[in-house]
Amino acid sequence: MYPEFVGIYVGLGIVIVLLLALIVLAIVILKKIGSAPVRPVAAAARPAAGVATAVTPTAGGNVVFCRNCAKQFDNSMRFCPHCGTNR
Ligand SMILES: [Zn+2]
Structure with missing residues (x-):
């Protein structure tokens, strides 16, 4: 035991x-x-977002890009006005 x-x-x-x-x-x-230093990844991921925000001033609000046709439309829209894809 x-x-x-x-x-x-x-x-x-x-x-x-x-x-x-x-x-x-x-x-x-x-x-x-x-x-x-996760910076390289963040820096690599940023340009796309930077471009997206740089093009935004036209609409006044946030502009998002359609993941189907890659066209930009207003963030308040649930569906892409170009192809109708749910964002
Ligand atoms: Zn689209």
């Missing part, structure tokens, strides 16, 4: 150590993601 207890404690200890290692790993990874 005694050896079984020892086995349980050893197993618990291993599990706790593994959990702690996982938590430390998660914290390290989260910190890396948080501080990582």
Whole structure:
């Protein structure tokens, strides 16, 4: 009976150590993601949005681009006036 207890404690200890290692790993990874220079991706993703907002002044509101025909129309419209696709 005694050896079984020892086995349980050893197993618990291993599990706790593994959990702690996982938590430390998660914290390290989260910190890396948080501080990582994600700028290149954001910069690469921006030009499209920048172009979209740069063309907007005509309508006064927000202009969106149809994902089907790529024509622009007002953000308040639910459907593309050119092809009728639900945005
Ligand atoms: Zn369209």
